[in-house]
Amino acid sequence: MPSAEYLELEIGSDLPVGGGPQEYYGKVVKSPVGEAPKSRLKFWFSAPGVLAKLRGELENAVLEIDDKSHSGLATRGEQVLRDFGRGVFRSVFTEVPSIQNIYQQSKGKSDDFRIKLRIEATELAGLPWEYLFDENDQPGFVSLSRPIVRHLDTVGAVGRMGVKGPLRILGMISDPSTGEWPKLNVAKERERINKGIDALQHAGRVDFQWVPGGSGKDLMKKLLEGDWHVFHFIGHGGVEDEIPGGDADSFNERGFIVMVDEDGKPVKRFASDLATMLTGARKSLRLIVLNCCESARINVGDRFGNPAIGLMKTGWLPAVIAMQFPITDGAAISMSEGFYEALSKNQPIDDAVMLARKFIQQKSRVEWGIPVLYMRSSDGRIFDVENPQPPPDPPEKARFSKEELQRRRDEFMIALAASPRTVAALEELTRSGTELHTLLKDDGELSVRLAKAYFDLGTLQHRQKLIKEAAASFAYMLELDPTKAEYRVRRANFNATMGFHENALTDINEAIKLHPENPEFYWIKGIISMMAAGTDDKGGYLEQAIKAFGVAIARNENEPKYLASRANAYAQSKNVAMALNDMDSAIALAPDNADFAGQKTRIENLAA
Known part of the structure; x- marks a missing residue:
């Protein structure tokens, strides 16, 4: 793949003559069509006070966000940014003939040229150059059609x-x-x-x-x-x-x-x-x-x-x-x-x-x-x-008759019905099933049955601590049947035991979306959140756990484990009163559960 070409533009400042306004220059250091010498740039701003006010106006324009205005007429904020971008673009790329020629020729020579800015004038570096606007191009905002980057010269080489x-x-x-x-x-x-x-x-x-x-x-x-x-x-x-009198380069x-x-x-x-x-x-x-x-x-x-x-x-x-x-x-x-x-x-x-x-x-x-x-x-x-490339579709489909494909499918279904129980047997079965699936991609039943085989394989691999293999099996499982909540829950549990709590929460949230009425899924989300919280809960997971347990309780108020789990979450967050209240409710529902009594004792000791 050919490398992209850059128009490297340096923008700097010269000392004003005789106390006059600040003077700026621009020069093309490199481009697809050559260089351009140092030329004076004329902006409508120069004094630091004017620049600071301008930047404040631009920031206010960005912060005036109207979520309802994604299309149609431009918002006031968008118009302010467009006017700024148009003015700066004209000052640099239109009103300076040498830079304008380089820019236009570069556009004509290379379909993939980008703009690299070397802004040496520090008072200009604080302006949002990413909003440059070329009124003669579509889209007008340059950085939506070609990259704009800011370049910094430092020591040391950079490779890929x-x-x-x-x-x-x-x-x-x-x-x-x-x-x-x-x-x-x-x-x-x-x-x-x-x-x-x-x-x-x-x-x-x-x-x-x-x-x-x-x-x-x-x-x-x-x-x-x-x-x-x-x-x-x-x-x-x-x-x-900046500290007065300090080193300006620090x-x-x-x-x-x-x-x-x-x-x-x-x-x-x-x-x-x-x-x-x-x-x-x-x-x-x-x-x-x-x-x-x-x-x-x-x-x-x-x-x-x-x-x-x-x-x-x-x-x-x-x-x-x-x-x-x-x-x-x-x-x-x-x-x-x-x-x-x-x-x-x-x-x-x-x-x-x-x-x-x-x-x-x-x-x-x-x-x-x-x-x-x-x-x-x-x-x-x-x-x-x-990244691993997906295997190409096999050319074998044309060589199999409809009857042959049906025969192979029947054999696969019979092998599935035999319920193999070893990793080796399931690996061979899923391999042959995957090959068959590439020939019968529109076969919904085949997808569902093959996904279940990967579920069984991943579960066995997890038990045998074949972690990478299990992760791959669960990924294939969800690729084949992404709408089965049970599969999301299974991978959530797998990720949680591996310490990948964020991945686990993502999967259990997907399961909840599929079956939002299921209280067990909220309980599992709460358990995973508590695992993620650890001993100090620096990530705010306990609050998430308490909320999840609360939803589970609201959907099934007669399940004592939901109350006991929330009690433990409250206890871990130092809210002993709420913890004891939930634990008493759990014990009332299951008075013979000795484990609940032990948990209550531990919570009471926290208050002692």
Whole structure:
């Protein structure tokens, strides 16, 4: 596949002459058709005060989100962003003949050229260049049709890394327990991200796991569990005010994200701190996604202030994606879905970001420009992902008569009816059944029966600790029969025992969607949530467990185990009074259950 071509544009500033307004220049460093010399750029803004006001107006435009206005006439916010993008585009790409010629010739020569911005004028770096608008092109917003990336020169070479199997993504949500920062709904944040990439996870193209907590120690412990390719952080971030008289180049000591300490209190972790935590993953980590407001913000006149640039300046990361304005949950979900879909299919990272923008645009007409891609890679290819290719359809179908296919199908059904009970026998049966299924893909009964065989095989493999084989069998099972709630529950239990609690919760939620009236499914969800909570519940799972047990009780108030389970969840969350109330109700329903009496004693000891 040929590499994409970039128009690399440097935008800088010169010292004003005789106390006049700030002067800016632009020059094409590289393009498909050559270079362009340094030329003066004329913007309608120049003074820092004007720039700061402009950025505030643009941020307000982004935040004026109307969920009902996805089509039709442009919203006020969209119009403000369009006017800004049009004005900047004219100043750079239309009103400077040398740059205009390069841009137009590049469009004519290459169907796949992108824009790489080297913004040396720090007061301009804080503007949202991702909203550049070319009124002579469709769509007008440039970054919806060709990638726009921000380039940073740092030491060290950047190459691509081979990835065999799924792209491994480590997610982390940090939610301080104090009121200094807005409270996050951790459980809902996890569920929303999981929803966005659920199909990729089940297809085996992505392995997304969560750090069980929000502290630096939690992160570093999780990093020890194999090679991670992407780190995805959700939380709060910002930029410290510059210290008067301080070193203007100390960029990595002002941009920060917010983690928590061992007591759940907020602690600012600057770019250099985060880079130190991630050092152990340097051999495999290629990308950091900072889903927190102001992670890509640059205050007007500040130099290298945000955490994204600070991370890039460490010199070993190929790319960082950050947010220059606050982004809504719906837009963040759409971004994750589109971005990881493209990345797992081996697309260049700038193409993946462009697809993410288009996914966001389906939800919001303004938020698609919020993500900023900082990149050092020369071609955007930071991964070589090798996902297993599906086997081609066998050419044998034409050689089998209808009668022969029916005979083979009958033989398979007879073999299934014999109920084989060993791994070897079931492996042979599912192999032959899968071959037959490729010839009879529209045979619904065959799909259902083969799915049950994979269910039995996966169950046996799990018991014999053949974990990878069991995971594959359960994946085939759901591919063949995705609407059977029992299968979702079975894989949820498998994932829970393996410690993959987020995957387990995703499956049990799917089972609940299929049969929302079934109280047992809510009880299982509560049990998995309690397993995920561990001893300190840094992820907010106990609240999720209590809610799930509550739904189970509402659907069947005469089942004592539901009450006993919620009692244990209350006890683990230190609500002893509610725990004892539920345990007394469970004992009233099952007075002969000695285990319930023992659990009540343990809860009473918590209050002593």
